[in-house]
Amino acid sequence: MKKLKTTVALVATLGALYSTSAMSQTVMRFASWMPPTHPVNEVVLPTWKKWIEDATDNRVTLAVEYNMGHPKTMFNLVEDGVADASWGYHGYVPGRFRLTQIVEQPLLGVSAEAASVAHWRVHNKYFQGAPEFDGLELVALVTHGPGQVHSTFPVNSISDLQNKKIRIGGGVQAVIGERAGLVPVAGPAPKVYEMLQQGVIDGVFLPVCDVKNLRLDEVITHTTQLPGGMYLGSFSFFINPDFLADLDPKDRDAILKVSGEQLSALGGRAQDESDVAGLEAAKAAGVNINVVAEGAPLAQEYAQLAEGIDDTWIESVADLKVDARAALDELRAVARAYQAELDK
Template sequence: MGHPKSLVDLVEDGAVDAAWTFHGYIPGRFQLPQMVELPGVKAGAEAVSVAHWRINQEYFADSGENDGVELAALFVHGPGHIHLREPVDSLESVKGLKIRIGGGVSVEIGKRLGVTGVNAPATKAYELLAQGVADGIFMQMDYMRVGRYKEVAPYTIKMPHGMYLGSFGMFLSPDFMAGLSEQDQAAIRRVSGEKLSALAGRAWATADDIGEADIRATGSTVVEATEADIAYFEKITEGMDEEWIYKASRRDVDAKSALKAFRQEAENYQPIDL
């Protein structure tokens, strides 16, 4: 039905009843979700997804970013790592390489690593890697198996909690919801929100575990980041929190408090019943 960046507009216009998409495709509209993509949160996809929902409801509900649609869920994919055609000596050694990057905070991570970003949809990434147009890709473990990227980027540097996360939203058309009975509206909302966010995050975490086991079993080399790699990454990403807080504060929200609460929520998360 068109580019993923158009899906929220299609829901808002009533052309489709519901959709989900990556917030990073629409940076002009969605600034606040970048909070959950920032490096520094020590938690998995399910915990971050539920924290994403809870903090949005508490701090961002009146920001206007979701005006015109009903928000059904917020979630993240698993930690993004760097996967390469050829091995490197360290994370610092990726400087100058051509890397396919999706969007959102990962774009800033690429700049700070000094790589040349190759802008292309995930569906084109295999071809770019196979032809040598790109030297590597930023991607979560799941897609290395599903997209068969392991065949063309078999070397991975694995950071303890990844380099970034990717934020997604699920959206419902208000016109669609208004056309349902109150009973049906209530039924949808009972399984949406926090529960749907947790379900999506849990599914992606499981898929990442399967993906990592698969690429290891089929010959990819997964190198755990060294202490030097971690220290280097922490150094180059200094100031990203402050940059986001400055930009997010333009939405008239308490961005600093929201970020602190989000990380506490994610890192103290206890799985919920689904």
């Protein structure tokens, strides 16, 4: 009986210790707005969570929360402390994020990983003091893979897009859409399936990964793959500064150490891998895939359409007193050098 009492007491003590440990663990509540199957939710966040737990000796962890609001509200949710961290698409908040369009410019011709790393490095070198992320601790900059056209009609020339209702996500896409003469329709990515199914739109500009992630293979008939893609979409990951300030400094520093370029590269790489799966899903579903060759008429048409978009962007940020042209030149050089290393 004495041995039984000793065992019970030991178990109770261990349970109390475990409970105390669990209670002392800080949970970073991360608001996410894409489906659980999206690469950010399926790959990036679980990996970052493990990095955070390992770096803080399990004192800090991450918990994903869904359905907290429209994607464009994620920045405000974190600023206001409703969520501790989130990620957001810059094009959903027109006017606030202009400098991030540096990485969205057409014809960069690199993977999402290369673009994401280049964006992180260049942002920190040239745009550190800009006000776009005031109220937030920026911890990563990520792009999706090359944006393409997914539609219910064939696209063999730019003229095929004229007067078609196309969902665009903002940012540089809006300029492309205006030049192409299409009818732009706004809407968050998670609503695209419904918009196509109901005939609200005839097509969408998105990376090919979303053919699978958003089940577009069920509601499109064609996907047109321009060499290097039409544009890139830019996202950021960010944390509430007060949340970080409340942490032990060693834990705050540990989280930031496993973020930044490391997290940006992870985010881009996950998008690239998801693009491969998206193309396979399109093939399996019998979607007509038009892979436009380098130098083909449609590729040449698009290059002409895109000419000068970068100059327009540079002019649009002149009031921010940054060397936008130097930053863009460096981003292209860094991204292409990084891509060359990946291709070896």
